[in-house]
Amino acid sequence: MRSRLKWGDFVIIGTVLLLAAALTAALAAGTQGERLYAEIWQDNQLVERVALTDDTDRTIDLDGHNVIVLSGKSARMESADCRDQVCVRTGTLTRAGQVAVCLPNRVVLKIVGETGEIDAIVS
Template identity: 35%
Template sequence: MSMKHSPKLRPGPWDLLVAAAVLALAVACGTAVWGRSPGDSLTAVVSIEGAEADRLSLASSAQRVYSNNGYTLEVEFCPGGETGVRVRSSDCPSQDCVHTGTITRSGQSIVCLPARISIQLVGDGPSSTDAVIG
């Protein structure tokens, strides 16, 4: 009685070609998603009492002062060479807007409730979409 042996499985040239194509596709997808530098086409929208007061591109560094409701905020765009926005100082009592730190991604915001001022990043920069379902 003879037993059948299963054939030896070895990768062939076509298998290596498929593996190389999958690897190249993975690298291309990774570069397309994460290859952008932070701040690519991001815009900071400053609203005072719900109305848009200022719209600035993050392409250049700037500092602005906004006042409302008896409070003043000093806002710094692209602080220390990094791409983003932060409230450098404020005379509001809670300092939540200062403690928020630098925001760098689309959809993030800084809000100063006593001053009724908000700063939001909009645009198609990195992480503007968390997931697509459907």
């Protein structure tokens, strides 16, 4: 038996594609105006907070244990002296909320955003 697409099938496919495009546009528009910062934490203490701009180009060495590279609006763990290398394999962080953690050295690299808008107020 041969199945054929009917008119209603095209309507459903078109609706799904339109919804996917709208969701993609909404997510992209929501992060465009956001200022990004890279926060580097070691032993539960903030070591440094760096604003990520198009001109950012820094390398931060944490006592030879971890090397963090900040390039443009992205950050990554370049190297670590731990055995598992999970933090290095995490890759490049580019969006707010992304985190790379080196548990043996107690180092956390995270990207945080600042939108200036209030999400919610709880009293």
